[in-house]
Amino acid sequence: MNLPPIITSLLDTDLYKFTMLQVFLHRFPGATGEYHFKCRNRGQQALSALQSEIEAQIAHLCTLRFLPEELAYLRTLRFIKEDFVDYLELFQFRPRFIRVAPSPDAAGELVIVARGPLVHVMLFEIFVLAIVSELNFSRHDRERCLGEGRRRLRDKITQLKDFGKEPALSHPYVFFDFGTRRRASREWHEEVVSTLADAVPEFFKGTSNVDMARRHALVPIGTMAHEYLQAHQAFGCRLRDFQRLALENWVMEYRGDLGIALTDVVNMDAFLADFDLYFAKLFDGLRHDSGDPVVWGEKALAHYESLRIDPRTRMLTFSDALDFPRSFALYRRFAGRTRTGFGIGTHLTNDLGVEALNIVMKLVICNGNPVAKISDAPGKTLCDDATFLAYLRQVFGLPSAPQA
DSSP states (O other): OOOOOSOOOTTSSBHHHHHHHHHHHHHOTTOEEEEEEEEOSGGGGGGGGGHHHHHHHHHHHTTOOOOHHHHHHHHTSTTSOHHHHHHHHHOOOOGGGEEEEEOSSSTTOEEEEEEEEHHHHTTHHHHHHHHHHHHHHTTSOHHHHHHHHHHHHHHHHHHHHHHTTSOOOSSOOOEEEOOSTTOSOHHHHHHHHHHHHHHOTTTEEEESBHHHHHHHTOOBOOOOOHHHHHHGGGSSSOGGGHHHHHHHHHHHHHTTSSOEEEOOSSOHHHHHHHOOHHHHHHSOEEEEOSSOHHHHHHHHHHHHHHTTOOGGGSEEEEOSSOOHHHHHHHHHHHTTTSEEEEEEOHHHHSOSSSOOOOEEEEEEEETTEEOOBOOSSGGGOBOSOHHHHHHHHHHTTOOOOOOO
């Protein structure tokens, strides 16, 4: 099946790709990076059969440029600098920086590698994941799946309205769409966002997708991802200091804007050891993306209290494999003591009665050196160099990884 172009706008990506890119462009413009695709589903769904279609979609992606109205929109965001928009005006993907091939090691698996200047190749990630996800979805009965998806979306709206009848806590319940990378299709993503914006505006407060935020007058949501902190492992500081350097560079770039920090590139305990009073005052809150969210949240609140910062003035954002019942439970647990927000992805944009792909495209090399994410969940550890991973664990005093 040959689909029409899946990506038709370079704004059809997550805000944090732009916010991270702006820091790298200003502070490390000569950095290089390498990103590897990984599918966590068993059997990988025979994705190698999609190779030619993926290559065709990437070829189309490489023809796109930012449009004047898209650049004008980015200029309205106060944290986006004029010189950065000038860079984007000149930007165009180059196909020589990305390779798609069947895996030489496992039948049916797919290799996708983006390698080159970091300020170029880092933007491939969301687009490639959305392309693979939509091509995989196209194998299914589209009308049957959309019918089931609409039924489930109506159920979710009912859940939200029923939840809204509960007594209010100190802070309101708010959630955001984080579903670009694993969506079933661009059209379905659009339908979900527009439906939620119309049906539950009291709860639905934004989307990570910049194009949809622009066209639906929503707030674009996002700050940093793992790759931002991982890259700092290769930027010349002592490895033990990479989190502090990453946070300091963020503060210097954004001067009070975009103040939600991601905590699990090593793990929560290692992050809090670096997140001292200086950073705790400069950042508005923290984001959870792995491990037990209740344990994580309690550690965060205890840390703020130990620094004599009122947790009610801070925000905890949860974004790890959430659905609405899980987010309601976390809200009930924490919203009386702090502000909360919930980033919901696959459960919104790829819940149509068929198995969604659990796919990522992660930074594994920066400036010729390995980088790693350990996280608060063993299954989310990512690193292609076992020696470097062991060294990172040693530097932060973590136990060795269990042997498979």
